[in-house]
Amino acid sequence: MNRTIVWFRRDLRIADHAPLYRAALRGEVIPVFVFDRALLHHPETGSARVAFMLECLRSLDQDLRDRGGRLILRSGDPVNVLPQLIRETQADGIYAHIDFERIYGRVRDARLNHALAQENLKIRWFEPLATTPDLIPYPDYRDLWFDDMNADMVPIPAHVHVPTDVTSEPLPTLADVGHLPDSKPLPPAGTQAARTLLQNFLDEKTDRYYWQLSYPSAEATTGLSPHIKFGAISIRECYKAAQQIKSSPDARVQRSRKQLIARLRWGSGFAQRFRYLPQLELRSLYSIFDDDSWSFDEDLYQAWQQGETGFPIVDAAARCLQATGGWKELNFRVRALYSSFLSNLLGMDWRYGALHFMRHLIDGDCPIDHYQWAMQSGVTHCVDKTWTRIYNPEQVAVDRCDPDGIFIKRWLPELKHLPPAALGAPLPMKGYPARILDYKQARKQRVKQLEQQRQRFLGLENVVPHLSRLPESFLPFGAERFDTEVSWATDARDLFPPPLDLNAIDAEQAKALRTWFVAHVDIKPRKARRKPEPEPDTIQLSLL
Numbered sequence: 001m002n003r004t005i006v007w008f009r010r011d012l013r014i015a016d017h018a019p020l021y022r023a024a025l026r027g028e029v030i031p032v033f034v035f036d037r038a039l040l041h042h043p044e045t046g047s048a049r050v051a052f053m054l055e056c057l058r059s060l061d062q063d064l065r066d067r068g069g070r071l072i073l074r075s076g077d078p079v080n081v082l083p084q085l086i087r088e089t090q091a092d093g094i095y096a097h098i099d100f101e102r103i104y105g106r107v108r109d110a111r112l113n114h115a116l117a118q119e120n121l122k123i124r125w126f127e128p129l130a131t132t133p134d135l136i137p138y139p140d141y142r143d144l145w146f147d148d149m150n151a152d153m154v155p156i157p158a159h160v161h162v163p164t165d166v167t168s169e170p171l172p173t174l175a176d177v178g179h180l181p182d183s184k185p186l187p188p189a190g191t192q193a194a195r196t197l198l199q200n201f202l203d204e205k206t207d208r209y210y211w212q213l214s215y216p217s218a219e220a221t222t223g224l225s226p227h228i229k230f231g232a233i234s235i236r237e238c239y240k241a242a243q244q245i246k247s248s249p250d251a252r253v254q255r256s257r258k259q260l261i262a263r264l265r266w267g268s269g270f271a272q273r274f275r276y277l278p279q280l281e282l283r284s285l286y287s288i289f290d291d292d293s294w295s296f297d298e299d300l301y302q303a304w305q306q307g308e309t310g311f312p313i314v315d316a317a318a319r320c321l322q323a324t325g326g327w328k329e330l331n332f333r334v335r336a337l338y339s340s341f342l343s344n345l346l347g348m349d350w351r352y353g354a355l356h357f358m359r360h361l362i363d364g365d366c367p368i369d370h371y372q373w374a375m376q377s378g379v380t381h382c383v384d385k386t387w388t389r390i391y392n393p394e395q396v397a398v399d400r401c402d403p404d405g406i407f408i409k410r411w412l413p414e415l416k417h418l419p420p421a422a423l424g425a426p427l428p429m430k431g432y433p434a435r436i437l438d439y440k441q442a443r444k445q446r447v448k449q450l451e452q453q454r455q456r457f458l459g460l461e462n463v464v465p466h467l468s469r470l471p472e473s474f475l476p477f478g479a480e481r482f483d484t485e486v487s488w489a490t491d492a493r494d495l496f497p498p499p500l501d502l503n504a505i506d507a508e509q510a511k512a513l514r515t516w517f518v519a520h521v522d523i524k525p526r527k528a529r530r531k532p533e534p535e536p537d538t539i540q541l542s543l544l
């Protein structure tokens with residue numbers, strides 16, 4: 001009988017999973033997950049996220065058991081473990097989704113391809129949903145995304161026949177994989193838990209999502225991000241669930257439905273940007289923003305991390321992130337505010353912030369996290385001033401995100417006695433730190449700096465020479481700050497899937513690439529152009 005190994009990575013589900021379905025159609029299946037030290041001890045790995053992943057694996061194992069199968073667990077370097085598993089089980093080869101979340105995975109998969117080819121062993125890579133190897137303009141990608149979402153879901157195999165003689169390691173504890181237990185409470189994990197969240201959203205939140213998604217205390221969002229990160233549910237399943245309410249006559253519901261779909265699409269788009277340019281994990285889009293004057297101050301960095309800046313909304317976000325991993329309350333707007341404070345107002349390299357987020361977020365996803373950090377720091381746009389998002393962290397932010405002060409007081413009980421109108425800029429008091437900066441002055445300085453940096457781009461037709469290249473070393477940013485396993489980074493050169501070669505693209509391709517990073521490909525100086533329409537969610541809640 002045919003035998004196929006299905007290598008699960010961050011697609012921890014049995015529904016809408018093409019490699020599993022195809023393998024089950026062929027015959028026996030060996031569904032495997034490999035605990036890889038390099039990923040478990042990557043500087044950006046957070047213990048709470050690993051704990052959540054372990055629970056997703058437990059749930060995946062149960063789903064496979066319900067169909068007569070089970071999950072096989074192994075540990076080690078996949079480049080050794082997988083060829084060994086093929087030899088041991090006499091499998092015909094491996095099926096797996098392509099993954100391009102981060103550079104390490106692409107280095108590992110290039111090495112695996114090489115190792116398998118040397119022994120004449122086979123692997124078949126499946127394109128994940130809503131991605132493409134081709135360089136296409138962003139409007140075409142939008143069509144591709146909707147085509148994928150509107151296509152049928154891949155069926156769940158009725159039976160998964162796993163050969164009885166293949167052994168598995170037991171599901172490890174967090175301590176077994178070298179992490180200290182984290183006190184963050186975990187959301188329920190796995191596909192069924194994700195479906196419950198989705199249903200809860202459809203039943204209870206669609207009349208208010210669009211309007212309340214910036215209010216942390218409203219908990220108006222789906223809460224699906226940790227599940228989406230690990231692929232416990234496919235984006236297509238989320239999209240199709242949202243489309244169930246398409247016939248609702250309620251305009252509020254329609255607005256929320258469209259907003260959720262747009263956000264799901266943004267998430268996929270960030271992944272596609274990383275597929276083209278993996279350097280975005282380590283660099284700003286334009287090299288000038290990294291080369292030119294970030295500052296760093298360990299004490300201020302600590303104050304920002306610990307929630308001791310003297311700005312209550314920033315401090316509440318800081319403490320919420322550390323205590324919960326952010327998945328429930330730390331919505332987009334609060335994350336944006338919190339991140340903008342570090343990079344724009346304290347003038348620190350956004351990569352320090354992205355690193356801290358990744359170590360704590362339960363939904364930490366490298367392309368979304370890093371690209372959002374870069375965007376909020378103003379370094380993804382070289383001309384367009386509308387992308388300078390320096391949020392006012394004072395009363396404006398409280399009024400627009402937490403008008404009753406519920407979120408702030410939950411995380412800063414020392415401010416419980418203050419009325420909401422005093423939470424933007426509390427007077428110096430015992431038990432709460434004084435402000436570490438002057439907002440207006442810090443903002444002015446940052447605007448000036450960004451304008452100077454952007455000067456160089458005015459009138460430039462071709463920005464490709466200014467885009468950051470893949471660095472010589474793949475060493476993750478901040479690796480020296482933690483106990484990590486990064487030996488893979490030193491000699492690695494090949495990536496799978498391969499990145500875009502910026503030195504080889506022609507003018508037409510350069511134009512297509514540009515559509516991913518600007519609202520308008522025409523990059524003439526601003527005064528020559530019509531003022532662009534602000535994004536819908538900027539209209540809703542501008543904090544500038």
Ligand SMILES: Cc1cc2nc3c(=O)[nH]c(=O)nc-3n(C[C@H](O)[C@H](O)[C@H](O)COP(=O)(O)OP(=O)(O)OC[C@H]3O[C@@H](n4cnc5c(N)ncnc54)[C@H](O)[C@@H]3O)c2cc1C
Pocket residue numbers: 213221222223224225226228229260263264265266267268270327330331332333335336339357361363364365366368369370372373376
């Ligand atoms: C600095 C910063 C860092 C961030 N880091 C992450 C991260 O590591 N992982 C992560 O999943 N999201 C991240 N986000 C985006 C956003 O804050 C979260 O996706 C959202 O808060 C997750 O909650 P939810 O699933 O309840 O959101 P919902 O509003 O219910 O959205 C559903 C899904 O859509 C996607 N999505 C929603 N908003 C965005 C967005 N603005 N950009 C891209 N995708 C979006 C996510 O997959 C999300 O799970 C970040 C935002 C900022 C400003």
